[in-house]
Amino acid sequence: MKNWMRQSKILITCPKGIPPWLAGELRALGFPVLAEGEAAVETEGMLADTMRLNLHLRTGHRILFHIAAFPAENPDGLYRGLRELPWEEILHARGEHAYLCLTSTADTPTINDARFVNLKAKDAIVDRMQEKCGLRPDSGPDRDRAVVHVYWKGSEVAVYLDTSGEPLSRRGYRKIPLAAPMQETLAAAVILATGWNGRGGFVNPMCGSGTLAIEAALFAKGKAPGLLRSNYGFIHLQGFDPAAWRALRAAAHEAGKETAARIIATDINPEAVAAARQNARTAGVERRIEFSVCPFNETPIPERGGIVVLNPPYGERTGDLPSLIGLYREIGDFFKQRCGGYRGYIFTGNAALGKSVGLRTKRRIPFFNSAIECRLLEYELYEGSRRKEKEAGGAKMQALSEAAKIIPDVDERMGRVLSDSIK
Numbered sequence: 001m002k003n004w005m006r007q008s009k010i011l012i013t014c015p016k017g018i019p020p021w022l023a024g025e026l027r028a029l030g031f032p033v034l035a036e037g038e039a040a041v042e043t044e045g046m047l048a049d050t051m052r053l054n055l056h057l058r059t060g061h062r063i064l065f066h067i068a069a070f071p072a073e074n075p076d077g078l079y080r081g082l083r084e085l086p087w088e089e090i091l092h093a094r095g096e097h098a099y100l101c102l103t104s105t106a107d108t109p110t111i112n113d114a115r116f117v118n119l120k121a122k123d124a125i126v127d128r129m130q131e132k133c134g135l136r137p138d139s140g141p142d143r144d145r146a147v148v149h150v151y152w153k154g155s156e157v158a159v160y161l162d163t164s165g166e167p168l169s170r171r172g173y174r175k176i177p178l179a180a181p182m183q184e185t186l187a188a189a190v191i192l193a194t195g196w197n198g199r200g201g202f203v204n205p206m207c208g209s210g211t212l213a214i215e216a217a218l219f220a221k222g223k224a225p226g227l228l229r230s231n232y233g234f235i236h237l238q239g240f241d242p243a244a245w246r247a248l249r250a251a252a253h254e255a256g257k258e259t260a261a262r263i264i265a266t267d268i269n270p271e272a273v274a275a276a277r278q279n280a281r282t283a284g285v286e287r288r289i290e291f292s293v294c295p296f297n298e299t300p301i302p303e304r305g306g307i308v309v310l311n312p313p314y315g316e317r318t319g320d321l322p323s324l325i326g327l328y329r330e331i332g333d334f335f336k337q338r339c340g341g342y343r344g345y346i347f348t349g350n351a352a353l354g355k356s357v358g359l360r361t362k363r364r365i366p367f368f369n370s371a372i373e374c375r376l377l378e379y380e381l382y383e384g385s386r387r388k389e390k391e392a393g394g395a396k397m398q399a400l401s402e403a404a405k406i407i408p409d410v411d412e413r414m415g416r417v418l419s420d421s422i423k
Contacts, residue, residue, distance in 0.1 A: 005047050005239055011064040011160065012053065013040045014185065017367040017374075021192045022059045029056055048241065050163040050234055051248055055226035058188035058219070061167045064149055064160035072157045074110045075120045081157055082124035082150070090161070090238055091125070091146055093133035097236040099145040100125060100137050103162065106152045121150045145236040165233035172228045173283035176275035178209040182311055182347070186369060187215040188225070193365050193376055194307050194345055198222075201306025202263045203342070205296035205334075210276025210289070212309055213265035217285035220259040224252040228283060262306075264290045266299045297334040305341045308381075314350035314374075325356045332357035340383035349374040 014022050019036045026033055026043050029052065035042040041060075045053075050063045057063075067090070070081035092098045102125070104117040111117055125148065126136040137146075147162035169185040182190075190212065196202060198220035204213045218225055226232075227249060234240055267273050270293050280286040292300070296310065310331060315321040328346075335344045336359070348354050349372040354361070357377070365376040 007044060007046050009034065009066040010043050010045055010050065010053070011040055011066065012043065012057065012060040013062045013064065014060050015039060015183070015189075015368050015370075018059050018185065018189045021189045022057070024192065025057055025059060029053070047161075047163075047234070047237075047239065048244065051232075051245055054164055054168065054232050054234070055248055055252055056224045057168060058215070058225050059185050059192065061169055061185060062162055062164045063168075065163055066158060066160055068159040070157055071155050072152065073155050075116070078117070078150075078152065078157060079120055079124045082121055082159065083128045085125075085128070085159065087125050087128045088132040091129065091137055092236065092238060093129050093135040093137060097145060098135070098137040099142075099236070100139045101141060101143050101145070101147045102139065102150070103143075103147060104150040104152065106150075108152050108154055111152070117150060117152060121148070143233070144231060145233070147233045161233065161237060163232060163234040163237075165231065165236075166229075168226070170229075171225055171283070173214065174209060174211065174279050175282055176209060176278055178272055178275055180313070181209050182211045182369070184211055184215060184225070186367065187211045188219070189367065190309070190345075190347055190376055191216055191219055193367075194309065194343065194378070196307050198259055199261055201302040201304060201342070202261060203299060203301060203306065203308040203339075204263075204265045204310070205267075205299040205308070206310050206312055207265035207267045207276050207291075208272055208311070210265055210279050212311065213263055213276065213289050214280050214283050214285055216263050217280070217288040218283065220261045220263065221285065221288065222255055222257045223284070224255070227252055259288070262290065262302050262304075263288055264292075264300055264302070266292050266294050266296065268293065268295050297330060297338065299338075301338050301342070303341075307343045307345060308335070308339050309345045309347070311347045314348045314353055321350075321353075324350075324353055328353045328356035329358060332359050335359060335379055335381050339381045342381050344379040344381050346377045346379075347374060348377065351375065 016039045019041050022041045023033045023036055031043040033041060033043060047065055050065055053063045068085050072078040072081050102118045102122040104114055104121060106114050106117045122139050130136045143165045147165055149160040149162045151158040169183050171184050202216045207213055265276055273291050273293050277291050280289050312327060315324055349369060354377050359379045361377045362380050363378040367374045367376060
């Protein structure tokens with residue numbers, strides 16, 4: 001086995017706030033969680049394992065396979081360290097795969113322009129390829145083939161193969177995104193955070209381009225999100241096994257399941273519903289989602305219970321703040337009047353607007369939408385009979401409390417009576 005293909009650390013990047021859900025996914029797939037960072041989770045495995053990770057992970061962005069680390073005090077040290085690596089065993093020098101995209105992150109006092117790091121690192125790699133193979137692969141910014149990532153912090157350099165290429169958030173189904181769409185990986189994390197198991201109702205008013213409903217349908221069917229894409233960075237590396245990849249995809253197809261869960265997506269904008277329906281068709285889940293055009297508070301709510309999730313505007317990129325206060329108040333009324341027996345969720349980047357809902361939150365789960373700090377607000381919405389039962393239970397507890405105050409006096413009097421009878 002080639003040395004660089006040994007078991008190694010695998011770094012999986014994700015948006016801030018998502019690592020706990022990503023770590024849960026890794027454990028469910030049988031991978032260890034070595035560390036959790038602010039926007040990444042570290043595991044370990046073979047290069048071949050990155051195929052399964054790219055195929056199945058719903059909340060990760062990039063699967064980075066660690067191949068080397070070395071010290072570098074300056075750009076010349078970076079060049080030397082990279083040129084010593086066996087790139088002729090990793091990259092292709094000829095043919096359709098002979099292309100390199102170099103990305104980097106640098107936090108070192110000798111560099112003030114990351115583009116210089118990219119250039120120096122790219123030169124080291126292609127110079128090595130020229131020396132060993134007599135050919136230099138083409139290079140550029142496109143991430144549709146081999147991608148190498150260099151992380152340089154202080155005087156230490158870590159080198160990774162970006163086995164995803166394009167980020168995993170680009171599933172490939174969102175052909176019509178509309179304004180301010182929720183990223184696919186964020187939508188998947190929100191669904192995991194609700195604890196929805198794919199069997200109860202999933203209701204998504206204000207569905208926009210349908211990302212939440214589509215991710216819910218993929219989850220309920222057990223459909224691997226990576227099946228929607230055909231191109232990944234690992235395909236363009238030496239050692240890629242096409243037969244093993246076909247077998248993984250076939251197994252993922254067979255693992256899909258039928259589900260009785262009702263997934264409902266509505267929007268007042270007919271163009272949004274049309275876009276969501278088209279995106280769902282591309283994702284292969286159109287038949288699993290019930291689409292309709294209506295105001296959010298007229299959304300059909302199945303009787304059997306489940307969750308209701310809304311991603312309303314919150315004034316950062318769309319909408320007007322004064323009018324949004326009224327909108328959030330209407331959402332609270334909708335929850336109270338129409339959604340008894342459900343758990344309600346609002347994803348918002350404005351804490352003040354969340355207070356306008358007029359309901360007590362059970363949980364406030366932190367997430368980030370790009371640079372915007374957000375919260376997933378959870379509300380437990382009692383049915384009328386359950387609310388009465390809770391109120392009756394409260395009255396019963398009050399009565400028991402009052403009785404408890406009397407019992408010591410009764411016990412004391414009874415004790416005196418018994419004492420007197422013995423005498």
